[in-house]
Amino acid sequence: MVAAVTTMTGAAPGCALLDKGYLSEANLATLRAQGQPCLIAVGREGKAARWPRGAETQRMHRLLRLPWARRRYAQRKTQGERPFAEIKQAMRFRRCQLRGRANVGGEWNLVAAACNLRRLFALGVAPA
Secondary structure, eight states: OHHHHHHHHSSOOSSEEEOGGGOOHHHHHHHHHHTOOEEEOOSOTTSOOOOOOSHHHHHHHHHHTSHHHHHHHHHHHHHHHHHHHHHHHTSOOOSOSSOSHHHHHHHHHHHHHHHHHHHHHHHTOOOO
16 A cells, blocks of 8 residues: 555655554565554554564554554544545435446545535635
């Protein structure tokens, strides 16, 4: 994923904030070898977890306990999750009504545009 971001934007991300789905010894070792700073969740927040087994995972577990890493990782929740939560809760969008890749893509574009307009209105941005 980091390589795809680098390819698409032409610049490497400053610090990758990733959820537990990306956690593996191989991913951690690769990112560390590339010198890419990252914070990857090793468990669910607020839940008691067993101590991780791999050396890289243990290192990440210790890193995430540091105050600066907690603050930085907490930013992830407000950036990527909020639009989806708003679409599900405030806009009550649970599933697509249409079928087929092109139709679903069009429906999703409409929902995303509506979400963006709601956000602009809430921020008080007036149309040009």
